[in-house]
Amino acid sequence: MICIVKQHFKLNRVLLLAIGLWPYHQSLFVRFQRILLIGILISSAVFQFTVFLTSECTLDFVIKILSSVLYFMIFMIKYNSFWVNFQAVKSLLEQLQNICNELKDENEVVIMKKYGNNAKCYTTRIIGVSMFSIFISFFVPIWPRILDIVLPMNESRSRSTLLHLTQYFVDQEKYYYLIVLHMNAAMCIGGTAIIGTGTMLIAYLKHACGMFTIASYRIEQAMTVNNLQNSLQNEILIYKEIICAVDVHCKAIEFSKSLISSFEGSFFFLIGFGVICLSLNLFEMYQTLSYGDDREEFLFHFIIVNLILLYMFLANYAGQEIIDHNNHIFYTAYNVRWYVAPLHVQKQILFILQRSTKAVSLNVGGLFAASLNCFASVNIIYEDI
Template sequence: MTLINSHYFKLNKLLLTFCGLWPYQTKLKRRINYTTFAIITLSMIFSLAGGIQSELNTGFMNISESIIALLFFSTGFLKCTIFYNQRNQLKILYEQTAHDLKKMTHHLERDILQAFLLEARNFNVVSLVYSIPIYIVFAIATYLPQVFGFTNESAKYELHFFLYYKPMIIHESVQDLQVLIHATISTIYVGSAYLCVSATYISSVKHVCALFEIARYRLKNVIVDHSNNNRRGLMKNASVISNLIKVIDIHEKALRGVQRIDNVFNASLFILEVTALSAVTILIFHLNYHQGNFRQMTRYSTILSAFVSYLFFCNWFGEQVIQSCNDIRETAYNVNWYNMSLRARMFVLMIMQRTLKPVHLTAGTVVILSMENFSAFLKTAWSFGTLLLTTQKPSPKENSIFFEY
C-alpha cells in the first residue's frame, strides 16, 4: 500500500479520488464522489440534449457545436461509469505494478521499472497542465463575450454558445452566466474523468513496457556472468537455461499485463474512437467553414487539439506496446545463441515463437491502437469533414474581430 501511495501514483490517486474511482477509497466516499460527478454531468447532458432537440428544425449549423459538447460530456460520463464498475480490475493493475516494483531485486532492473513509471508520471502531469490552458482559451473566446455583452446582437448565427434547455434557465438576465458556471463545473468533472482514464492507462502501459524491457535486458545478457566486478565471463549451461526460463516468465507476465489492460480499457477506448471521429469531423468542417474568422478559428482549434492530442496519446502508447514486443524478438534473433548448448537454444527458439505475432491493445477488439491507425483516423475525419462542408452554404463574409462576428 505504501508503494501505491508513492510519488509515481500521486496524481493518479488525486484524479481518481475526485471522481470517486480510486479503488482504495471507502465505499461511502466513492459513492458520494461518483454521485456528485454523475448529477453534475447528467444535468449538463440533459440541458444540451434538450437544447438540441428544441432547435432541430433550425439546421445543422445551429446545433453542430452543441453536438460536439454533448459527445464530450456523454463520453466522459460513460468512461467514468465503466471505470466505477471496474474497481477490482483497477486495484489489480495498481497492485501488480507496486508488487513488481517491490520484488525487483536486481538494481538495474529496478532502475528500468522506476524510469518507466517516472516517465508515465511526467506524461500525466503534462496532460493535466496542457488541458487547463485549452479550456481557458476556449472559455475566453466563447463565454466572456456573451457574459459581458460584447457580442453583436445582429449576428445571424448563434454558433458561439451552447444550446441550452430553456426551462432550466433560472432567469434570462443571468442566462449566460448560468451556462458559463454550469459548463465550467461540468467540464472540470468530465475533464478529470478523461484524465483519470488516461493516467491509469499510461501508468499501466508503461509498467508493461518496463517488463518487456527487463525481459529484453535479461535476454541480451543471458550468457554473461556478472558475478565478478571487473571481469565478464560466460555462464555454465545450467545457469543459462535458468536465466532463459526467467526471461520467459517475465515475458509471460508482460503478456498477461497487456491482456489485462486490454480487458479494462477496450470498451472505453472504443467509445472514445467513435466519439472522437464524429467530433473531429465536425470540428474540421467548422475550421474550413470559418476560415478568416479569428475568434471561431481559435475556439475550434483548441477543441480540436484536445481531441486529437488525447487520441494521439492513446494510440502512441499502444504503439509502444507493439514496439516493445518487437524489441524482444530482435534481441532473441541477435543473442549469442552459438555460445549456448542445444538445449538452451530450444528455449531461445521458444521465445522467438512467442514474439512472432506482436501483441497489441485494441479499442473494442475492433481497432488496433497504433500510429498507423491514428493516421488513418485523421484521414477519415478530414474526408468526412470536407464532405460535410459541401452540404452547407458558404459562410457570410464579415469583418471579424475577437469579440464580434
C-alpha cells in the first residue's frame, strides 16, 4: 500500500510547513504565521512603490521599479493561491490516496511509485537550483560592503541597486543591513512559496501521468486474457479489465481538470504578471548592457529572467507530459490485438480510441494550454522583439 504523503510528498510537506501552507495544519499559530509572512511580502512591494513618492517618475525609472515590484507580486500571488485553495490542495491529496488504495495489481503499484519517485527527483533538483539563486540574491547586495572591508578604495563604490528600488523614509545608508534583511526575508519567503507550491503541483501532475500509464497497462492486460478456452469467461474478464482501464482514465482526466479549475484564477494572474515581469526585466538587461556597467543590476535582472523562464518551461513541460500520456492510451488501444477479441469488445476499443482522440490539456481560461508549443511560441515572440 502506498502512503502518498510519507512516500511521495515528504519534501513538499516540509517546504509548505515552513511557510504555513500545509493543508493539514490550520492551528492558531499557523494562521498567525501566514499573516506575518504575507505581511512581509506585501510590505516588500509597498516599500518599492513608495519610491514614486520621492523620485521623478520618468518612463525608464517606472520600468526599473515595476520590473522588481512585479517579481515580488508573483510571490504574493503564489502564496495566496495555496492559502485560499488549501481545501482543494487537501482534497487532491485525498483523491490520490484513494486511487492508490484501489490499486490491486503489483505492477500498477510499481508504476505509481515510479512516478512518485520522479516527482521527488524533480522537487530535489528544483530546490537545489532555487537555493543557489536565492543565495546569489542574498550575497549580491552586501558584496560591495564586503569589498569595502577587504579591499578598501579611496572612492566609494557604486550605490547598491537595492537602495534605488526601495524607499523606507529613513536613512537608508544607516539602516542598510535592516533593509537588506527585510528584502532578503521577503525573497526567502517568496522563493520558498514558489518552490513549495510549484513542486506540489508538478507532483500532482506526475501522479496524474501515472494514472494515464495505468490505464494503458490495463488495456494491454485486457487483451492478454484472450488465451482462455472458455469464450464467455474470456469476454467477461476482458470487459472487467476494460472497465477498470476506462475508470482510471476518467479519474486521471477528472483529477487534472479539478487541479486546473481550483487554481485557474491564480494561474491567469500569474501568467499575466509573469509575462509582463519577464518583458520588463529583459528590457532592463538590454538597457544595462547598452548604456551602463552596473554588474549588480544586470545580475539582478538576469536572475529574475532565468527563474521566470525556468518556471514557465517546467509548467509547460508538465502540461506536455499530460498530453503525451493521454495520447499514449490511444496508441496502446490501437496497437493491442483487438482484432482477435470478441466483436462486442472491439466496439468498446473503438469507443476508447474515439475518446482518446480528444486532447486532454491543462487549459487556463480557454486562452493558454500548457505545452511545449506554448512555451516555444512565447520564446519566438521575444526573439522577434
